[in-house]
Amino acid sequence: MKFSLKNNFKHFQFFYKYLGWRIVAALGLSLGVGVLDGLGLALFIPLIQLVVRKDGEALAEDSDAVSNFILNTLEINPTLLNIFFLIFLFFSLKGIMKFFESYTRTILMQIFMRKIRFETLELLNNYSYDQFVKADAGKIQNTLSSEVNKLNMANRFYFKAIQFFVLILVYFALALGSDWKFTILVISGGLIVNQAFKFLYARTKYFSRQLVAKSHIFHKLLMQKVSLYKYLKATGLLSTYSSKLKNNINEMEFVQRKLGMVDAALGSIREPISILVIFGAIFFYVQLFDEVVGGILLSLLLLYRAITFFMAAQEQWNMFLGVSGSIENIQEFTQDLSRNKEVAGNLEFPGLKENIVFRNLSFTYEEKNLVLKHFQLAIKKNETLAIVGPSGSGKSTLINLLTGILKPTSGEILIDGYNISDFKPNSYRKKIGYIVQDPVIFSDSIFNNVTFWAEKSDYNLKRFYTAIEKAAILDFVDSLPGKENSILGNNGINVSGGQKQRLSIARELYKDVDLLLLDEATSSLDSETEAEIHMKLDKLKGAYTMLIIAHRISTIKGADRIIMLQNGKIEATGKYSELIDSSASFRRMLSLQEL
Incomplete structure (x- = not known):
């Protein structure tokens, strides 16, 4: 041998x-x-x-x-x-x-x-x-x-x-x-x-x-x-x-x-x-x-x-x-x-107190072609900010940078004056609710999907029902024979697209988050379902700091502020009515969607 x-x-x-x-x-x-x-x-x-x-x-x-x-x-x-x-x-x-x-x-x-x-x-x-x-x-x-x-x-x-x-x-x-x-x-x-x-x-x-x-x-x-x-x-x-x-x-x-x-x-x-x-x-x-x-x-x-x-x-x-x-x-x-371990800070994130600031931020996926260019933006606590722009303008990249899963090529993101990289990643991300276009559904019960397998105590059940009520899916859950114990199936095959998205929203609300990020969360839904979900989200205004990447401009009329991204830069910013008057690009995008 x-x-x-x-x-x-x-x-x-x-x-x-x-x-x-x-x-x-x-x-x-x-x-x-x-x-x-x-x-x-x-x-x-x-x-x-x-x-x-x-x-x-x-x-x-x-x-x-x-x-x-x-x-x-x-x-x-x-x-x-x-x-x-x-x-x-x-x-x-x-x-x-x-x-x-x-x-x-x-x-x-x-x-x-x-x-x-x-x-x-x-x-x-x-x-x-x-x-x-x-x-x-x-x-x-x-x-x-x-x-x-x-x-x-x-x-x-x-x-x-x-x-x-x-x-x-x-x-x-x-x-x-x-x-x-x-x-x-x-x-x-x-x-x-x-x-x-x-x-x-x-x-x-x-x-x-x-x-x-x-x-x-x-x-x-x-x-x-x-x-x-x-x-x-x-x-x-x-x-x-x-x-x-x-x-x-x-x-x-x-x-x-x-x-x-x-x-x-x-x-x-x-x-x-x-x-x-x-x-x-x-x-x-x-x-x-x-x-x-x-x-x-x-x-x-x-x-x-x-x-x-x-x-x-x-x-x-x-x-x-x-x-x-x-x-x-x-x-x-x-x-x-x-x-290739993620670089982590050592500070516990205490929660958002005042604001988020993007300071002179640039980002590229390669050595060339900047996706975001010297980007400057300040977001107040509990402000609802909508982000619109053509494909490739940097909308989703901005969200990914804010979650910390991508790092700026240059510049910085400050949370209440602290660089985002100073915080322990998980302590910061646990305060983020992230809702994407394709809902994340696990092949398990509704309760476990919303609570992420929390213990089924009276306290957690109360939080569960509060979350599904805010997400406008309480009536649907109560109508099921198994109620919160009903199994959703592989990738939520047993429920509709709108119901899956509402359950995803309920999961993020259950977490007790500070930031609520919606990355074209309703773009794959029909107009009626999308309008219903945005109507419910409008009721959450002031309770969370929300960033919404919108597919249809008409659904974000109630945002505190809308920014128009073009080629990695802010081309225009203001309320819906203000952009109608001041931004030709915004008007053109709106008119194309109304055709």
């Missing part, structure tokens, strides 16, 4: 990062199991001698160094009953230690998987949004699901191989104590044979990396098929798109067959090779040292045990290499998440 110090120490470091000293404790138990097993086996030599000796014949004192050492150290008379009792004792202790070893391995596997999953989830929480939108969604999905599960297999195979390796060392050590010459011959044969496996191990690792890459592509294609199912179904493109998935599946199967072929080759040659090593060692032992075979009985027994575990260790090691690509993938993934 190929135990390259550099490569295997790298793998050991990876597992040690999550398990620490527990690995040493587990290996100590494996060592104990091997020692007790070897000592028990050694005592079979005097046991056999006692059974086959002639009456009155004494037990040979130099028949076996290991068993003699045990008997002399424990000062036990070598009778049949005493030796049988010792064998039973050693194997009973081995069974107890084996139990603790197996149970410890299960606990360590749980600890390892929990720490891996918690770490990746926390790193993803703090991942920079501008990096997230550039990332491969299929890779993220595959890494957090399939690849993390493969790490569980990698952990099991790796430490099984290490456990067997510890047992091999114990058996070799005991065999050296019994007959060092024969043991050296077997070890030499094993090292020579091991060179034949290097090529197969290298192929296994190569195909493992390929399989990880193919799996990333599969998950990306699958996610897109599910999210775009309606479009693909309606346009008759499902079969065409499915052929891409099928091709990818065929490619994964090809790689898996290659992995299976390598594993089958290893499995088929292990036992014949182990027999060759044993008999080769016996042949050279007799020829070189002119010894009789009977004198190496214990060594032969221990070495056969060692070679059996050697073959098993090779099998575990090859299976580990088959999933080792997942270790490289998770390391690359966590490094990327850590490297």
Whole structure:
């Protein structure tokens, strides 16, 4: 088996990062199991001698160094009953230690998987949004699901191989104590044979990396098929798109067959090779040292045990290499998440007290083409501000900057005089209600969708009903047989678009927010439903600081102020009636919508 110090120490470091000293404790138990097993086996030599000796014949004192050492150290008379009792004792202790070893391995596997999953989830929480939108969604999905599960297999195979390796060392050590010459011959044969496996191990690792890459592509294609199912179904493109998935599946199967072929080759040659090593060692032992075979009985027994575990260790090691690509993938993934961690301040956000100021702010998604250019704006607490403008004028970018998920290229955003980057992101964002064009609905009950799985206490129920009343959906919820416990289905399939949007608004109002951001929240609704929702939102004026990106200008007549964005700059600002008089662009946009 190929135990390259550099490569295997790298793998050991990876597992040690999550398990620490527990690995040493587990290996100590494996060592104990091997020692007790070897000592028990050694005592079979005097046991056999006692059974086959002639009456009155004494037990040979130099028949076996290991068993003699045990008997002399424990000062036990070598009778049949005493030796049988010792064998039973050693194997009973081995069974107890084996139990603790197996149970410890299960606990360590749980600890390892929990720490891996918690770490990746926390790193993803703090991942920079501008990096997230550039990332491969299929890779993220595959890494957090399939690849993390493969790490569980990698952990099991790796430490099984290490456990067997510890047992091999114990058996070799005991065999050296019994007959060092024969043991050296077997070890030499094993090292020579091991060179034949290097090529197969290298192929296994190569195909493992390929399989990880193919799996990333599969998950990306699958996610897109599910999210775009309606479009693909309606346009008759499902079969065409499915052929891409099928091709990818065929490619994964090809790689898996290659992995299976390598594993089958290893499995088929292990036992014949182990027999060759044993008999080769016996042949050279007799020829070189002119010894009789009977004198190496214990060594032969221990070495056969060692070679059996050697073959098993090779099998575990090859299976580990088959999933080792997942270790490289998770390391690359966590490094990327850590490297692109969101920069966070250390101040708790106390809530909006006075105003929000955009000071000389510019932003670009690339090195050129500024989306916002030296943008200047002040928003008072509890003001309702509407933002209009053509596509690409910077409306949604402005909202994303205000939430903090995008960072200004230059300039700053001040909240009551503090730079937005000074605050802890979550403490600030928890005070933001964010409602987008496509409502965010979870496949769960209405109560859990609105409260985000809050405990169903009397206090939270009261807050829930207050929120759905403000969002004008109380009557609908009360009309349902299950009321607040009614299940909305996947992406809210059981309710209409208007009802989904009202539930989204109710969720943000339940949160007790300071800022309410609506990014074309009603643009996908029919005019009547959109007017109803905006009428309800008008009643919230003065209670929240609201920024509304409007699709239809007629729906934001009641805003305290409207700004007209053009090419990343404010072209005009004022109330609805003022812009009608002062802004030709505003009038043109309004007239186009009235056609």
